[in-house]
Every structure is written in C-alpha cells, then in structure tokens.
Amino acid sequence: MELKNRYRNTESMIGHGNPSFTAAKEAGLLDLSVHNTGHGSLSLTDGREFINTCSCSYLGLDSHPDVLQGAIDVLTREKTMTMSISRLRVRLADLDALEEELTHLWRAKTVVTNSASSASAGLLPLIASGHLLPDGQKPILVFDKSAHFSMNLIKPICADETQVVTAPHNDLNFLEDLCRKHARVAYVADGFYSMGGVAIVKDLFALQDKYGLFLYFDDSHSLSIYGGAGEGYVRATMAGEVNPRTIIIGSLGKGFGTAGGAIMLGPTQHADLVGRFAGPLGWSQSLAIPAIGASVASARLHGTPELAARQKALRANVRYFDERVPTRTSGEDFPIKIIDVGPEAVAVEYSRKLMERGFYSSAVFFPIVPKGRAGLRIMLRSNISSEALRRLCDVVLELTSPGT
Amino acid sequence: MELKNRYRNTESMIGHGNPSFTAAKEAGLLDLSVHNTGHGSLSLTDGREFINTCSCSYLGLDSHPDVLQGAIDVLTREKTMTMSISRLRVRLADLDALEEELTHLWRAKTVVTNSASSASAGLLPLIASGHLLPDGQKPILVFDKSAHFSMNLIKPICADETQVVTAPHNDLNFLEDLCRKHARVAYVADGFYSMGGVAIVKDLFALQDKYGLFLYFDDSHSLSIYGGAGEGYVRATMAGEVNPRTIIIGSLGKGFGTAGGAIMLGPTQHADLVGRFAGPLGWSQSLAIPAIGASVASARLHGTPELAARQKALRANVRYFDERVPTRTSGEDFPIKIIDVGPEAVAVEYSRKLMERGFYSSAVFFPIVPKGRAGLRIMLRSNISSEALRRLCDVVLELTSPGT
Numbered sequence: 001m002e003l004k005n006r007y008r009n010t011e012s013m014i015g016h017g018n019p020s021f022t023a024a025k026e027a028g029l030l031d032l033s034v035h036n037t038g039h040g041s042l043s044l045t046d047g048r049e050f051i052n053t054c055s056c057s058y059l060g061l062d063s064h065p066d067v068l069q070g071a072i073d074v075l076t077r078e079k080t081m082t083m084s085i086s087r088l089r090v091r092l093a094d095l096d097a098l099e100e101e102l103t104h105l106w107r108a109k110t111v112v113t114n115s116a117s118s119a120s121a122g123l124l125p126l127i128a129s130g131h132l133l134p135d136g137q138k139p140i141l142v143f144d145k146s147a148h149f150s151m152n153l154i155k156p157i158c159a160d161e162t163q164v165v166t167a168p169h170n171d172l173n174f175l176e177d178l179c180r181k182h183a184r185v186a187y188v189a190d191g192f193y194s195m196g197g198v199a200i201v202k203d204l205f206a207l208q209d210k211y212g213l214f215l216y217f218d219d220s221h222s223l224s225i226y227g228g229a230g231e232g233y234v235r236a237t238m239a240g241e242v243n244p245r246t247i248i249i250g251s252l253g254k255g256f257g258t259a260g261g262a263i264m265l266g267p268t269q270h271a272d273l274v275g276r277f278a279g280p281l282g283w284s285q286s287l288a289i290p291a292i293g294a295s296v297a298s299a300r301l302h303g304t305p306e307l308a309a310r311q312k313a314l315r316a317n318v319r320y321f322d323e324r325v326p327t328r329t330s331g332e333d334f335p336i337k338i339i340d341v342g343p344e345a346v347a348v349e350y351s352r353k354l355m356e357r358g359f360y361s362s363a364v365f366f367p368i369v370p371k372g373r374a375g376l377r378i379m380l381r382s383n384i385s386s387e388a389l390r391r392l393c394d395v396v397l398e399l400t401s402p403g404t
Numbered sequence: 405m406e407l408k409n410r411y412r413n414t415e416s417m418i419g420h421g422n423p424s425f426t427a428a429k430e431a432g433l434l435d436l437s438v439h440n441t442g443h444g445s446l447s448l449t450d451g452r453e454f455i456n457t458c459s460c461s462y463l464g465l466d467s468h469p470d471v472l473q474g475a476i477d478v479l480t481r482e483k484t485m486t487m488s489i490s491r492l493r494v495r496l497a498d499l500d501a502l503e504e505e506l507t508h509l510w511r512a513k514t515v516v517t518n519s520a521s522s523a524s525a526g527l528l529p530l531i532a533s534g535h536l537l538p539d540g541q542k543p544i545l546v547f548d549k550s551a552h553f554s555m556n557l558i559k560p561i562c563a564d565e566t567q568v569v570t571a572p573h574n575d576l577n578f579l580e581d582l583c584r585k586h587a588r589v590a591y592v593a594d595g596f597y598s599m600g601g602v603a604i605v606k607d608l609f610a611l612q613d614k615y616g617l618f619l620y621f622d623d624s625h626s627l628s629i630y631g632g633a634g635e636g637y638v639r640a641t642m643a644g645e646v647n648p649r650t651i652i653i654g655s656l657g658k659g660f661g662t663a664g665g666a667i668m669l670g671p672t673q674h675a676d677l678v679g680r681f682a683g684p685l686g687w688s689q690s691l692a693i694p695a696i697g698a699s700v701a702s703a704r705l706h707g708t709p710e711l712a713a714r715q716k717a718l719r720a721n722v723r724y725f726d727e728r729v730p731t732r733t734s735g736e737d738f739p740i741k742i743i744d745v746g747p748e749a750v751a752v753e754y755s756r757k758l759m760e761r762g763f764y765s766s767a768v769f770f771p772i773v774p775k776g777r778a779g780l781r782i783m784l785r786s787n788i789s790s791e792a793l794r795r796l797c798d799v800v801l802e803l804t805s806p807g808t
Binding site: 025057085095128276 | 409410411412414418421425426429433434436437438440449456458460461467471472476479480482483484485486489493494495496497499500518519520521525530532533553557563564565655657658661662664676677679680681684687688689692698766
C-alpha cells in the first residue's frame with residue numbers, strides 16, 4: 001500500500017473545518033450577496049448596509065474612476081471581451097502595454113497572468129524540475145509551513161519532480177541547515193502572509209548570497225501598498241535588478257485593484273520557458289480584456305503621487321488601529337490584523353456581533369488557521385473613514401474586553 | 405530512492421517541445437500583439453491584418469454589443485472592479501444573478517469560477533478524496549489519456565488521495581474492466597476534446613447506469629455551441645437533472661464569449677463543500693466584475709433565438725469546411741479541425757504560409773500532441789464570412805495537396 005495524504009488531508013480539512021463554516025453560515029457570515037453603495041459601504045439585498053473590513057483592496061483602487069474608465073475604454077475601442085486563444089500565440093496589444101508599464105514600474109520583467117494562483121500552478125513545477133534554476137538542476141523544494149493554500153496545493157505536483165519539504169514558519173536555522181546539506185535548495189513563501197506577519201526577507205537574501213538559495217515569493221498582500229512604485233515588500237527590499245535566483249509573484253486583484261496576477265522575473269530568466277511550459281500560462285485563458293484596460297490605468301496611477309497619498313492614508317489607518325487594538329502584529333505597518341480568539345464558536349460569535357454593528361470581518365478557523373486558534377481577520381484600507389475606523393475599534397475593544 | 409515523474413516529465417516536455425516553439429516563434433507565429441479591427445480581423449502593430457482561425461470564441465459572442473454593454477453597465481452601476489474577498493464570504497449580487505440565470509438555462513445548479521482550470525484544480529482533489537461521491541468513499545480515479553492539460557496537471561494532487569490511472573483514449577473496455585474490479589471508479593475526460601473528437605458520452609452513461617461510474621467532464625469546447633440553451637454536448641446528452649454521479653465543468657471564455665468557468669452540479673450534490681473546500685474557489689479571486697456583467701448579458705442571449713441562429717451559422721461553416729477539406733474529424737459537427745501533418749517543421753512551415761495569406765492557425769506539436777504527429781489546428785467560427793472561409797479552404801488545400 002502506497003503512502004497517501006503526505007501533502008494534504010482532505011478528510012481532516014473537511015471533517016474539522018466544515019462545522020465552523022456551517023456555524024458561520026448560520027450566523028449570516030457566508031454567501032453575502034451585495035451591491036456597492038458608492039459611499040464606502042456595501043448593501044445587502046434587504047437594504048442593510050455594512051463596511052467590508054475584509055477586502056484586500058487596501059488602497060481602494062478597485063473603485064478609482066480612472067481604473068473603471070480604463071476598463072470601459074478598452075471595451076469601447078477593441079469591442080471584444082476576449083481573444084480566446086493562448087496569450088503565447090495571440091494577445092491584445094494592451095496586454096503588452098500593461099506588461100511594459102509594470103516592467104518599467106517594478107524594474108523587473110513582468111508577465112501578467114490570469115491569477116496569482118495560476119502563476120504558482122505554472123511556475124512551481126518548473127522550479128521543482130530545475131528548469132527555472134540558473135543551472136537547470138533539480139533543487140530540494142522547501143515550503144514555509146504558513147505559505148498560502150495556492151502554493152501548498154501544488155506540493156504533490158512538485159513532489160513528482162523532486163523532494164519536497166515543509167519548513168517551520170520563518171525558521172532560518174532550518175533553512176540554513178538544508179543549504180549546508182544540499183547543493184540546491186529552493187524556498188517557497190509569502191512575502192507578507194495572509195494571516196499577518198512578514199517573511200524574513202533580508203535574512204533570506206543573506207542565505208541566498210551565502211549558499212545560492214533560490215527564492216519564490218507570493219507577495220500578493222504587499223503589492224501596491226509597499227514600495228515607491230507599489231512593487232511590494234520583497235521587491236522593495238532587493239537592491240538592483242531581480243537576480244536569477246529569485247521569482248516574485250503577486251495578485252493584481254488586491255492592492256492593485258483590478259484582477260489577474262503578475263510574475264516578476266530577472267532579466268536573464270527564462271521568460272520564454274515560462275510562457276510556453278508554465279501550465280495555465282499557456283492555456284487559452286488570458287486575463288479578461290476589461291481587466292487589462294483597468295490594469296493599465298492602475299499601473300499609470302502607480303507612477304503618480306496618488307499612490308504615495310493612498311499608501312500614506314492606509315498606513316495612518318493601520319497605525320491608528322494598532323494604537324487602539326493590540327494584536328500580535330501591532331507595529332507591523334501591514335493592513336492584515338488578526339484578533340486571536342481561540343475557540344471557533346467564539347470567533348463566529350464575535351464576527352456576528354461585529355456585523356450587527358455594521359462591520360464585516362472574517363471569522364477564520366481551521367483549515368485557514370490551526371485548530372482551536374480561531375480568530376477575527378480585519379483588513380484595513382486607505383478608504384475607511386476615520387469616523388468608521390474609530391467606531392470599528394470601539395466595537396472590537398468592547399467585544400474582546402474581559403468581562404463583557 | 406522514491407519514484408519520480410510518474411505523472412509528469414518536465415524534462416521531456418521542454419527538451420522535445422521547446423525547439424518547435426522556437427521554430428514557431430522564428431516563423432512569426434508566437435507572441436503576436438494585436439488590435440481588433442472590428443470588421444472580423446485582427447491587426448498587428450505594423451498594420452498587417454489577418455483572420456484568427458484559432459479563436460475559441462466559436463459564436464462571436466465576445467464582440468456582441470449586449471455582452472460589451474453588460475460589462476460597461478455593471479461597472480457604471482457598481483463602480484468597482486473587484487470585491488477582493490472570497491466569494492464564499494461576500495460577492496456581488498450580479499454573480500448570484502448570473503448563477504441563477506445559468507442554473508435555469510442549463511437545468512443544473514451552476515457555480516461560476518475564475519476559470520475552468522481553477523474549477524478542476526478545486527474539484528478533482530475532492531473527487532479523489534471521495535467527498536464529492538454519493539457515498540463519500542475514495543474511488544480509483546481514471547484520467548483519459550487525451551484529457552486536457554488543466555486536468556492532467558492535477559493528477560499528482562489526486563494521487564496523494566487515491567490511486568490514479570491513465571486510460572487509453574475513449575477505451576470503453578478498459579473502463580468497464582476497472583468497473584468490474586473496483587467498487588468505485590471515477591473517470592475524468594473532456595466532453596469535446598481540444599484536439600478534436602468527442603467523448604463516448606452515451607456509452608459512459610450506460611457504464612454509469614450499470615456500475616455507478618462517477619463522471620467528470622470538462623466540456624469547455626462545446627459549451628454554448630451545443631444544445632438548445634448552449635448547455636454543451638454532455639449536458640444535452642443527459643435526460644432530466646444532473647445526477648449525483650456526474651459533474652460537468654466548462655469555460656465561459658470560449659463559445660460563451662466572456663471569461664471565467666462554470667461548474668454544473670446535480671441538485672443533491674454538495675454545493676456547500678465545493679464553495680468551502682474546492683481550493684481556488686474559496687480564495688479571494690472571484691471573477692472580475694465586468695466579466696460578471698458581460699456573462700449575465702451572454703446568459704440572457706442564450707435564452708433567445710439569437711443563440712440558435714449563431715449555432716446554425718457555425719454548423720454551416722463547419723459543414724462547408726468538411727466538404728472542402730478532409731480531416732479525421734470530418735462530419736463531426738464540432739469546430740476544431742486538425743490537419744495532420746507529421747513532422748513539426750512542416751507544420752510550422754504550413755502555418756507560416758497560411759499566415760502569409762492572412763489566416764492564423766496554430767501549429768500544434770509535442771507536448772500538445774504526440775511527437776512526430778504535428779499538425780495545424782483550425783477553429784471555425786459562426787462569424788467567419790463565407791468569402792473568407794472559401795479562401796481559407798483554398799489555401800489549406802493548396803498547401804496540403806501532394807506535389808505542391
């Protein structure tokens with residue numbers, strides 16, 4: 001009998017996770033059908049309004065007039081929703097324009113994909129097989145334990161190419177030990193983690209300098225909100241060009257405000273191989289044309305002072321929240337805040353009460369976080385008003401204060 | 405030493421495939437940057453025009469005025485590009501409206517996804533683990549040898565849950581043999597294959613009746629173009645409701661003309677499990693909002709006589725092509741035609757010559773088709789004029805006639 005469930009355990013995921021989802025659904029926290037009111041809140045179909053404090057559109061660019069107009073303009077001009085052919089063969093010139101704009105902005109050869117997860121599904125197997133490493137040899141492939149689901153999902157595919165290991169979160173010694181023992185090590189991590197916390201990026205680049213460690217980052221949650229051109233935390237930390245031992249990917253559907261994903265490659269990396277053999281990237285499912293137009297507009301905004309203004313407004317909101325509500329990521333300057341609660345039922349109850357007071361937060365529980373360590377996830381944005389933010393903090397403190 | 409490359413062999417794929425891609429690139433057949441001229445052709449940035457005879461938008465709905473207006477209207481009304489949160493938690497009411505419309509149209513509980521491939525990445529592991537089977541037990545999971553890359557990619561993930569087998573293409577005896585030996589068998593196939601040919605759907609449903617075979621179809625290439633409501637070849641073949649042993653998925657970015665994917669489930673199937681645990685479906689990457697608006701418009705068109713008119717025009721073009729150009733799928737009434745050529749270099753050369761005459765066809769070669777069995781892929785559409793189609797057939801015949 002072959003060994004199964006080495007990389008995933010669906011039975012445990014569903015068996016332990018589904019009761020919490022069911023409780024969240026019963027508490028009115030799932031499957032919310034909404035319209036955008038246009039004045040900073042969403043409305044349910046029964047008319048109730050609430051503020052979404054769980055949107056990853058950290059800078060509000062999703063509703064910027066230029067971004068919306070960019071989508072409308074490309075539709076008006078090109079009069080098509082899709083080329084419906086692999087982007088490797090034929091693609092709208094606007095997609096090339098978008099990639100040129102991002103390549104310039106982020107000082108890295110940038111390839112736009114249908115989503116960040118399709119980028120990982122395409123790239124990670126080519127890293128496992130060694131084809132995206134400078135010497136073309138297979139590495140031992142190490143996933144950080146807290147890496148996002150979209151990367152963990154791909155583990156068994158990588159394991160069909162090479163040895164796959166899961167490392168404790170941000171454990172530099174564990175990694176250095178592997179680097180000493182193996183000629184080629186590749187490490188897969190988030191830049192800024194979706195449950196809060198950042199990668200130890202500087203330490204990782206030091207290991208890269210010393211041992212040639214290959215680094216793959218999904219920096220979805222810090223793209224746009226970090227760096228002078230919104231290049232994200234990891235890219236902003238790198239001096240000079242993206243080196244041939246580093247690949248950064250990220251989502252354009254979060255801070256960037258549109259849809260799709262982006263891959264940043266170094267100038268000597270195998271852009272042709274990526275386009276031809278990175279699975280989803282070669283299939284006929286390139287980004288919807290209005291999303292391309294919206295993305296060109298967002299990229300242009302990234303080159304204006306408006307980006308810095310929105311980043312600054314976001315940071316002010318993050319700092320205000322940190323001053324009022326203590327969390328384990330206080331002072332971190334990133335917008336994802338986790339209120340640790342513990343029991344799943346209590347997290348659901350807190351989230352329900354927050355919703356009663358007009359704020360949607362995510363109750364997060366297994367398999368999103370470990371069992372018995374449920375919490376509330378709150379995401380701050382530049383476009384939450386100070387009055388709303390003050391009220392949010394009031395309600396959170398009231399809920400979580402001992403004795404209430 | 406553990407066995408590797410059981411389900412994929414990247415080294416062979418790149419080693420054998422890349423020279424053909426490089427030849428295609430040098431022949432000017434890759435990375436074409438285009439604008440839509442609005443009169444049935446595409447234009448390169450140097451002004452040259454050509455007709456794309458490799459678009460999967462078989463009915464031309466991608467450029468239907470209602471579809472384009474649907475995208476613009478939702479942007480104008482909702483003033484946002486993305487909710488940037490998992491659709492499981494909060495989603496635009498228009499996404500619910502779209503799913504209701506499709507559910508009604510296709511007589512199957514329909515869930516809309518970011519792409520057909522993300523649907524497969526989410527669903528196939530839950531089929532492997534048994535959670536989407538009526539009795540919740542793990543099946544032996546059988547992939548048709550010709551199943552699309554987007555499903556084959558997921559094999560190793562499924563193999564971490566259960567035994568995975570690859571079956572010869574459309575081999576009913578092989579399948580029946582497995583059904584006799586195993587209590588639970590699930591079979592993964594295309595409905596209409598991307599390299600031409602259809603699944604033996606009626607025979608498969610007969611096996612299902614006899615042995616309880618579970619069936620998973622990606623029917624991307626026949627959605628919209630087949631069936632009274634564009635429900636596709638597989639759904640059109642089923643009498644009554646989708647039964648609990650069948651799941652059909654498909655792309656909305658092909659005949660449907662917009663973007664994203666769709667999952668058709670039976671009324672008793674686990675829609676909640678799908679939303680919560682099917683990987684990409686639960687992540688914060690739902691379909692871009694303009695694509696939702698465009699899709700609602702396309703769904704409405706599917707309920708009008710315009711659908712039948714476009715299907716009829718497509719079929720007339722397919723029949724005309726079949727009369728003029730013999731292929732192994734002649735008479736099949738599906739729009740994908742493969743001109744078998746043999747050597748990769750000849751396929752590239754034919755495709756280059758076709759492009760000189762104003763028609764883009766795909767030269768297809770390993771790993772898309774087996775080594776040494778390269779060909780030209782031509783996709784017919786309802787909106788290729790009869791004059792253009794006549795010229796296309798003339799050129800193809802001229803190229804492929806012996807002695808030329």
